[in-house]
Amino acid sequence: MSAPGAPRPPRPAPPRVLTVAGSDSGGGAGIQADLKTMLALGVHGMSVLTAVTAQNSLGVHGAWELPAEAVRAQFRAVVDDIGVQAVKTGMLSSAATAATVADLLAGLDPRVPVVVDPVAVSKHGNALLLGEAVEVVRSRLLPRATVATPNLDEVALLTGVRVADEEGMRAAARAMLGHGSRWVLVKGGHLPGARHRAEAADLLSDGREEHWYRAPRYANPHTHGTGCTLASALASYLVLGHDVPAAVGLAKEYVRGAIEAGFPLGAGVGPVDHGWRERGRAH
Template sequence: MKGRVLIAAGSDSGGGAGIQADIKTVTALGGYAATAITALTAQDTHTVHAIHEIPVDFIAEQFRLTVADIGVDAIKTGMLHKRAVIETVVRCIDDHGKGALVVVDPVMVAKGGARLLDADTTDVVIAELLPRADVLTPNLPEAAVLADMPIEDLDAMKRAAERLLGFGPKAVLLKGGHLKGARLTDLLATADGFEVFEGRRIDTPHTHGTGCTTASAIATGLAQGMPLRAAVERARAYVLEAIRTAPGYGSGHGPLNHAHTVRD
């Protein structure tokens, strides 16, 4: 076991996304997962039915105690649904996360369409959270909101990624799963330029938690000392196989097979 990843995100009672997907991913890739849970959700493979708030002081205490005792190599943020939660996690990163690499998954909308981020918080995400990110991992709808522009092709992805880099993250992995076509195109943008990753698209409804899983897989690689490109490549391969071998649970957007690396 190598690489300590502290995940600040919400819990998914269905187990396909959120904290549950994060813990499974980090563990399946040989890392150590710890958590600062930001919210509890009651959800299934169709939608989020309810959200239970976690007091921000308790979020901060989870973060502080974990880092003080266990330490941290990488921090991954997921569902930070309110301004006060974002501000709390940002303070925790500054106060307790020194030396840790930060992967920000700007979770805004669940797979079933439910909003997971208050509509009036985009400004604080841009001003406070993005400058602390070593890697930002938005999907196209999230990137379109943050960059304030439509994204309909690879050229637009590049323009949006440049705009997002301008907000302060050191790298942006723009996930192209919402584009149409048989090929899946992701774009990694850094100060050194762009790198395009292509792969085959799997026609399946069982893609719940792909964003959480990808970000946690990258965070695990970085926590283990992998260069960014290698961490991204491994994360993409891990997620592809997790989709390909998905168990088919649920009647909506089903979960992935996070355990495909586990062997009897």
């Protein structure tokens, strides 16, 4: 026991997760959502900004990509001093940025899990993955992914597979796995007629086993940031020691609560509530 008045020994640092993504000035998605999620789940979040967006509840009003040297410098500053135990990627925008990030990830210990959220279109329909960047993500980033987390629009962009039903999600998973990721989580929230269904279904597969995750669909329209939040939660649970199927289940449960508690903000689509668990405890 320490003597009275003696300084306490510093506690060990929590697990460290790095997000490589764009900034959302409205705070609902992107780097801001990632760091809020990581804090809520008990890991230390660090960031590499790839782009700055002028964004609010109504949409993306402007986007400015950071130069490759700025992306590289941020990554090296974090990795070379602090170290990372898991990585999540989000908005990469251009081929140059995607290639820079792929090169940086290739230099990490292969045991470091990487969650690739191949962000292509914002919640409001704004394109966030441009031109040749699609091929770079497909050929150079996905082979480094422990888990890729595409929605159905992103599956179509990356593979050409268009999904109309749950059986089609299996074909989508096979096509995505063909580009090299170890696991793929195909998010089924955009299935035709999905809004009228009582539940949403996602499929996790590594080509040998598959896991279906089903959750109630909430009428709450305030869902900005769900994809970023899910990928960040997944990276956090992986670094906390869970295997991929368990980490997906825990991440889905966290996002379920965040969607249920999503709140209005501004004149458009509000964000999910990253602090829903703490607010629940407070009451």
